[in-house]
Amino acid sequence: xxxxxxxxxxxxxxxxxxxxxxxxxxxxxxxxxxxxxxxxxxxxxxxxxxxxxxxxxxxxxxxxxxxxxxxxxxxxxxxxxxxxxxxxxxxxxxxxxxxxxxxxxxxxxxxxxxxxxxxxxxxxxxxxxxxxxx
Amino acid sequence: xxxxxxxxxxxxxxxxxxxxxxxxxxxxxxxxxxxxxxxxxxxxxxxxxxxxxxxxxxxxxxxxxxxxxxxxxxxxxxxxxxxxxxxxxxxxxxxxxxxxxxxxxxxxxxxxxxxxxxxxxxxxxxxxxxx
Numbered sequence: 001x002x003x004x005x006x007x008x009x010x011x012x013x014x015x016x017x018x019x020x021x022x023x024x025x026x027x028x029x030x031x032x033x034x035x036x037x038x039x040x041x042x043x044x045x046x047x048x049x050x051x052x053x054x055x056x057x058x059x060x061x062x063x064x065x066x067x068x069x070x071x072x073x074x075x076x077x078x079x080x081x082x083x084x085x086x087x088x089x090x091x092x093x094x095x096x097x098x099x100x101x102x103x104x105x106x107x108x109x110x111x112x113x114x115x116x117x118x119x120x121x122x123x124x125x126x127x128x129x130x131x132x133x134x
Numbered sequence: 135x136x137x138x139x140x141x142x143x144x145x146x147x148x149x150x151x152x153x154x155x156x157x158x159x160x161x162x163x164x165x166x167x168x169x170x171x172x173x174x175x176x177x178x179x180x181x182x183x184x185x186x187x188x189x190x191x192x193x194x195x196x197x198x199x200x201x202x203x204x205x206x207x208x209x210x211x212x213x214x215x216x217x218x219x220x221x222x223x224x225x226x227x228x229x230x231x232x233x234x235x236x237x238x239x240x241x242x243x244x245x246x247x248x249x250x251x252x253x254x255x256x257x258x259x260x261x262x263x264x265x
Contacts, residue, residue, distance in 0.1 A: 068185075091155070091159070092158075092159075092162065092192055092195060092196060092199070093192075095159050095162055095163065096162075096166075096188060096189075096192050099162075099163065099166040099167075099188060100185065100188065102166075102167075103166075103184060
């Protein structure tokens, strides 16, 4: 997780990210990996694609939006692996959830990626990917 | 803006139900992405939130969810796109938007104490012509 965020420090150090916690994570990572990544240079670091690297607060935000959209009661358990179909969403609901996430995180989801989202975890991963690309 | 309402020309008919579905989702995404513009044009920030508008658009689409003929779906999409482009290019006014889409929905504007409508017969009468 730390190396994953460190590899994106050099590229995203110029951007101010939305969540202050994310920025502080990046800053902390750059201190510990000072030998590897210099914020002023753009070193071609190998990009570590860790698939389960979505941050918990992202997943929590996604869960919250999903619950509000599908009008689920608060005690209904929604975790990373819950599929939208199982929670009672039809395809239009899925698109609406993706739209809600777009608005919440300020990203723009592409066509193909949007079709493949079936679980909460996938949505969170996609959001992370798009946030770091910005 | 990422996807403005750019086509009011008629694209060729959908071949299958699957393509019609895809077009419906495209239309829904376009509508959702133009919601911030709409809210700014008509100054409805104090009446509804973007989330509520999204739910309204979704419910309008869902009203026709039972249709299976791709040509009918294309026709409905055409009408929907026309309506959306009318709204976005400010051809409508605030009271049109509010009256057609916002008011009268129980989630958004709860009935502020309906007056005593009388008997059950009258209540049904006020609701619709056919009962």
